[in-house]
Amino acid sequence: MDLSDFYDLYPDSKCFVVGAGPSLASLDLSGIHKHVVISINSSAMVMPWKDGDADKRFWISNDVLCLRWSYFWTHVAKTQSVKIVRTSWKKHEDKLTGYNFRYFSVRKSEKHPLLADDAGLCFTSSVPTGIDFALRLGCKKVYLLGVDQTMVHGNSHFWQRWPKESWPRRSDKKKYFRPEQKHQIKCFEHNEQVFMALHQEAKRKEVEIYNCSNTSRLKEFPLISLDDALK
DSSP states (O other): OOOOTTSSSTTOOOOEOOOOOOOGGGGOTTTGGEEEEEEEGGGGGOOTTSOOGGEEEEESSSSSSGGGGGGIIIIISSSSSSSEEGGGGGGGHHHHSSSSSEEEEEEEEOSSSSTTOOOSSSSSSSSEEEEEEEHTTTTEEEEEEEEEOOBBBBOOGGGGOOOOSSSSOBBTTTTOOOOOOHHHHHHHHHHHHHHHHHHHHHHHHTOOEEEOOTTTTOOOOOOHHHHHHHH
């Protein structure tokens, strides 16, 4: 699908790509909404969507299973943001009409070098999609939040550090469903080569990408504190 109307929309801007890793639970996100924000999957639960410019608020997902999570309608669909989802979501289009959803097609390849004339986005998981989209937006500094790329004390998501009664629910699973560790670890492994390709693509575009998670295993991008990112 064509997203070209977004490309180079925010040249020279700062962008925060917000994953849902455990480190997100310890961050104060109040300052990020002065900038472009791309929320990934369940990180929508902690987004102050009403702050700042709605045109600079994006939510991105590869995973159609988000439709089964309780946070989807309360913290995604009805918010003032642009929702960008993979073409696999098209079969649910009747449910999404009127909520500002756009669809992306996947890249022909996620290997380095990423093809400049490929209109798709990276697709291994939603965080690489979000980074790829930030590069398309023309942002010159990209900061990753909650992109841990590892389990932290057995947890894969920030909300697992909350009291269980505050966890989101999945409609097809038992109460207090915890995403399977094997699936999460496999996802981390698949992401590694894609992050390398995105790192090289960022260098080609003269974009700086920083990682604001001090528990992250992601080594491609320099580590920086959120306080420094907001300066």
